[in-house]
Amino acid sequence: MQDLKDIIRDVNDFPKKGIVFKDITTLLADPASFHKMIDLMAHRYIGKKIDKVVGVEARGFIIGAALAYKLGAGVVLVRKPGKLPYKTFKKSYDLEYGTDTLEIHEDAIKPGERILIADDVLATGGTMGAVVDMVQQLGGDIQDCCFMAELEFLHGRAKLPEGKVFSLLKF
Secondary structure (H helix, E strand, C coil): CHHHHHHCEEEECCCCCCCEEEECHHHHHCHHHHHHHHHHHHHCCCCCCCCEEEEECCHHHHHHHHHHHHHCCEEEEEECCCCCCCCEEEEEEEECCEEEEEEEECCCCCCCCEEEEEEEEECCCHHHHHHHHHHHHCCCEEEEEEEEEECHHHCHHHHCCCCCEEEEEEC
């Protein structure tokens, strides 16, 4: 796994001073690394009968779509307000300074469907906690919340269902 961690670029003071941003675009741009990352993540869910993979805007779309393809599942998008064309279910959640809102098509998940939620990085867990709530309110059976990387020092996992969090890389 160290080879995958090593290809991820640190960007200091982005998006604001004092933050060290984990830029995954370097891993995504390298065919061998991207392929290895998706294969390693998907291996955990082979045979688990995942119906749909929920990808969270925007990098979660990339990871979610690739995982869905490998698992033979459908893809569901969670987006910022006003980006989805049909009737949506909305969820607002707290950020460190203020609130944000996410939307999902109200008919994207049917009750009882087995759902894998995918995103690039688990940080504070606020966004993913909102996505978990949305999926559950639509009747989805969450199998796991899956991340390419986790910033463990931010303790985001504590905001998610216990035992249903997997991260391939830990920082």
